[in-house]
Amino acid sequence: MLDVRRVRSELDVLKAGLARKGADTAELDRLAELDGRHRRLAERRDEVRAKVNHLSKEVGRLRREANHEGAEARMDASRRLGEQEKALAAEAEQVAAELRDLLLRIPNLPADDAPDGVDEADNVVVRVVGHDHEAFGDHQRVPHWEVGGALGILDLERGAKIAGSMFPLYRREGASLIRALTAWALHSHADAFEEIRPPTLVRTATITASGQLPKFADDAYHLERDDLWAIPTAEVPLTSMAAGEILAEADLPMRFAAATPCYRREAGSAGRDTRGLLRVHEFEKVEILAYCTPEQAVTVHAELLGRAEGLVGDLGLGYRVLDICTGDLGQSQARQFDLEVYAPGCDQWLEVSSISWFGDYQARRADVRYRHRDDAKVGFVHTLNGSALAWPRIWAALVETGRQPDGSVVLPEVLSPWLGGTTTIGASPVG
RNA sequence: GGAGGGAUGGCAGAGCGGCCGAAUGCGGAGGUCUUGAAAACCUCUGGGCGUGAGCCCCGCGGGUUCGAAUCCCGCUCCCUCCGCCA
Incomplete structure (x- = not known):
């Protein structure tokens, strides 16, 4: 499969290559779109995860210090974030699956010196x-x-x-x-x-x-x-x-x-x-x-x-x-x-x-x-x-x-x- | 097919649900010392995503939980025994 990152930096190069093979270049636009969506979702998901990780660490620390009210408060906050994380993760995973599937179907680029032709x-x-x-x-x-x-x-x-x-x-x-x-x-x-x-x-x-x-x-x-x-x-x-x-x-x-x-x-x-x-x-x-x-x-x-x-x-x-x-x-x-x-x-x-x-x-x-x-x-x-x-x-x-x-x-x-x-x-x- | 046991970094091997991306040993890289080497000592030593803060990976996939290498379920693979068999 292709390196998805190339779709971000050299979309035109990929399109030119696939066109030489007679392949559908519109799939690359879809790939770029899915990639963008996935990255945005993953970013938001990771931000929430970071907060949950941080709060959970604090729970552990506060417990050791016998600060039970503080720990309870962090647990409540984390629980609420957990709902968000779950939803974002599910959405990101669905887009990732679509991305993977598409990526497996997009052909390789021809070598520069492969002769041009249709059949x-x-x-x-x-x-x-x-x-x-x-x-x-x-x-x-x-x-x-x-x-x-x-x-x-x-x-x-x-x-x-x-x-x-x-x-x-x-x-x-x-x-x-x-x-x-x-x-x-x-x-x-x-x-x-x-x-x-x-x-x-x-x-x-x-x-x-x-x-x-x-x-x-x-x-x-x-x-x-x-x-x-x-x-x-x-x-x-x-x-x-x-x-x-x-x-x-x-x-x-x-x-x-x-x-x-x-x-x-x-x-x-x-x-x-x-x-x-x-x-x-x-x-x-x-x-x-x-x-x-x-x-x-x-x-x-x-x-x-x-x-x-x-x-x-x-x-x-x-x-x-x-x-x-x-x-x-x-x-x-x-x-x-x-x-x-x-x-x-x-x-x-x-x-x-x-x-x-x-x-x-x-x-x-x-x-x-x-x-x-x-x-x-x-x-x-x-x-x-x-x-x-x-x-x-x-x-x-x-x-x-x-x-x-x-x-x-x-x-x-x-x-x-x-x-x-x-x-x-x-x-x-x-x- | 049936009954058990196991899977942690290159290898070996530890790991009370929080301070564990993970002790320790070996191996590997670099350095000090040496004419050179060995020995000794010191440092470093997994992969991936993200511009970055950060996130993910302890066989794989789910689940429980504020938090999972650690608990639960499914799968795969490996080992032992029984059965069958080229």
Whole structure:
């Protein structure tokens, strides 16, 4: 969330920022109004409290001096003030609640260097790597749901039978491939990222801290009976790992990597990308996340992007990097790069990673702070995270790209150690 | 699921309803002393709101009271035992 105080000193700056995101700037006026009301009420409440505190102290003193009439008089006066205090406190609390709720819904400001734009059409292609549109043969122009079905490694029908559409079921080498990708990716990050296996059902406070709630509750699975939320990404538990803590600057940046299942209701996208693995309710993903100082943020952002690109490159997939425009940024993001791989079978660029910088927006929600090395002052950390990587679309791109003229699929050599030495699926004897 | 016990500052640990934002010890920072270090001694050492007087925070949220770390209720978490269980 934003720092409310900025609404008092630089309202115009906030409005300009939110306007770039295409957000409703009138909410800032309401925020300013609530903030002003709350401060006035709190001030009056505190004045009354101060009097009550003072009178109560006197009661104690007078009692000790056996001055019972004096004590009684103070108690009467204090009792009357108490009524006032109660009313003022209730009013202040109500305004504070409104303020909190509004604050949680107001988006983050975009970074200055995020490209302006209104929707995904305005995203900027920063670079295209290892892609040659003409290089694919007809044997690669088969969508992965057909390849997977023919090889018996993807069984969408049975997935649907068990859980519904968009709940994929992988078989044999198809299932092993997911496991291999996860092991390989975690291993690749192990040099700098602490591996975490977090809970995947979390409290309301946890999923609110990273920004999914309260605004996007419909997108998440909720277990009502236990009031727990199924995480849509490991970003959610990882962001709250240090919630309520004050970290030492010397420990920053802190880097974490986690492989988890991710659950998304995909409300509002019904009918889009329903074939195959392009959009699913449950999938596995390796997420990398960092807490750092504001000064480190740009470097760490580049580092995370480099990590994701490195993996895609090592898999031998062609990809492009998009600089997400202000209008397409999520609520919490200040800057975001997307990685898209090219899948020849469905002839589409598939988003397989989103590497985001949140500034202190999430840190304020989660209350993650750090103590400066020099002056011991406390400030909010910056959070960054990215997928590295999300597997269903990688699975699709690998299967389509690796398809041979004989219908078998050859996977990248880097996965060999994680696949028991075989990189070929459905090989017919070479003849 | 059942029965108990607990939650206080970085850690340990005290705290008759008022003089407690909180003793004491350890840890940490600075200083004196020393060629340097150790030891000893001295000082400092939680977070937040408010321009300020001031206000809030002793797990969280309510309540009682003139006044709550202290009393009452609810919740969360931790520990012990029983039951169940991958």
